[in-house]
Structure formats: C-alpha cells, structure tokens
C-alpha cells in the first residue's frame with residue numbers, strides 16, 4: 047500500500063481533504079494512510095462518488111463532514127485494503143493441522159464445539175482455508191457439526207463476498223491446490239463457487255475491531271493476520287489484550303500474520319514456537 051519513492055502519480059485531492067480523511071479513518075478504523083497516497087484516495091473514492099451521484103472526491107468528503115452516514119460507511123469500505131489468498135503463508139496452516147487442533151481437541155469435551163474466530167478475514171479465503179483443512183483432516187468433527195468458524199471484517203463488501211463464496215479463476219489460482227478446488231468448488235461461468243456445506247460452516251459478519259465484540263463467542267483459536275500491522279502500536283496492543291480478556295479460552299491459541307509479532311505488546315501471552323510457525327497462548 048505504500049507508494050514507491052519513484053511513484054510520480056498525481057492527484058487532485060486537496061491537502062485539507064486528505065488530512066480530514068486521514069483523521070477520520072484513524073479515529074473510526076485505525077487504518078493509517080500515509081502522505082503520498084493521495085492518488086490511492088482519489089482512485090478509491092471516485093467509485094464512491096459515482097455510487098452516490100456526486101461529482102468528485104471533494105463532494106464525497108463534504109458529505110462525510112456533514113454527517114452523512116451512508117456515504118461515510120462507503121468511504122470506509124472503499125478505503126480498506128483487502129489483500130488475501132487461500133492458504134496464505136502455508137506454515138501456520140500446517141501447524142494448525144499437525145499440532146493446534148489435535149491439542150485443542152484433547153482439551154475439549156466429546157461434544158464441545160471447536161470455535162474459531164478469523165478477525166479481519168477480508169473476502170473469506172482464510173476461513174475457507176480452515177474449513178477445507180477441517181474437512182480434510184478432521185472430517186468426523188465436521189460431520190458431527192462440532193466446528194464453528196466466525197469470520198469478521200470491517201468491510202461489508204468483503205463480508206458479502208465471504209457469504210457468497212464466489213471466487214475468480216485468478217483468486218483460486220492464488221494458493222488453492224487443484225485437488226481442493228475440484229473437491230470443494232463448483233465452476234460457474236468464469237468463477238468458482240464454494241460448496242454449500244463449506245459455506246454453512248462460516249458465520250460471516252461485519253465487525254470493526256475498534257468497536258465492542260459482543261457477538262464474538264469464547265474461542266479456542268483466533269486468527270488476526272495482516273491487519274494489526276496497519277494500526278498504531280497502542281491500538282494493536284489494546285486489541286491483543288482484549289483478545290486475551292474477552293475471547294480466547296485459557297487453553298486457546300492466537301495466530302498473527304507471519305511478519306507480525308507480539309514485541310512491545312501486552313505481557314499476557316506466552317510465545318510458542320511450533321514446527322513451522324509462531325503462535326501465542328494466554329499466560
């Protein structure tokens with residue numbers, strides 16, 4: 047998302063509009079946009095202008111300033127960066143199958159559900175990766191409906207996509223092994239649609255990580271990958287502390303993105319190095 051130093055693209059977004067948007071996004075979502083990203087703002091908010099029949103980005107931000115909630119929500123949605131893929135980084139998923147889920151199952155009663163939260167799950171490739179792996183390696187658990195995967199994101203557009211479970215050829219080519227594509231997806235035109243039983247495993251909802259998490263159950267496994275890296279350190283640390291206090295069961299596991307760490311964060315987790323990835327457990 048950071049522009050390269052050689053980037054010469056220009057934008058007509060005024061300094062005052064850019065500053066207003068920076069503050070608005072930071073307060074509402076913790077998303078940070080850096081000076082130099084005016085062209086990004088322009089390209090993303092042009093779409094919002096068209097959606098609302100407004101002439102330009104200045105008019106869009108004028109509506110946000112005057113308290114138009116519908117336009118404000120669409121601005122937030124448009125400004126999210128939703129980069130994701132199936133089996134992203136692979137290693138954590140290997141450890142989830144080999145170590146984390148077997149260990150969690152040893153702690154659960156025979157009919158207790160295995161509850162997983164994918165926070166900031168974008169268009170759903172991450173929760174569907176988990177659903178595929180659970181089917182592949184823990185089929186009995188899935189058949190007995192003992193798995194609950196809650197997938198949340200700030201962006202309503204991404205949550206709708208997750209519920210739909212429809213992916214382009216390009217998206218399935220990024221990380222999804224062909225054998226899983228054939229087993230778990232059906233081709234429809236140029237797209238691939240996830241199987242109904244997989245879709246039914248995912249409870250997809252809109253949730254802003256800065257707001258209350260009352261709809262999130264106590265979880266055995268929490269994935270918050272590749273989102274906190276975009277937040278200021280103090281916000282990231284507060285969210286990690288809330289995961290421990292409000293969501294993670296005492297025997298639970300937390301996974302961050304592969305370039306993210308707990309360094310400088312709340313001293314409420316122990317770091318566990320698994321065979322391929324690092325995870326965190328409540329102290």
Ligand SMILES: C[S@@+](CC[C@H](N)C(=O)[O-])C[C@H]1O[C@@H](n2cnc3c(N)ncnc32)[C@H](O)[C@@H]1O
Pocket residue numbers: 074075076077126127128129130131134165166167168169172198199200201204253254255256270271272273303
């Ligand atoms: C880069 S994607 C990461 C997707 C997935 N976790 C992965 O690792 O592939 C980051 C996601 O975080 C979401 N996001 C950004 N700010 C958020 C917030 N305050 N609350 C919840 N989700 C947020 C964005 O909408 C985006 O879909």
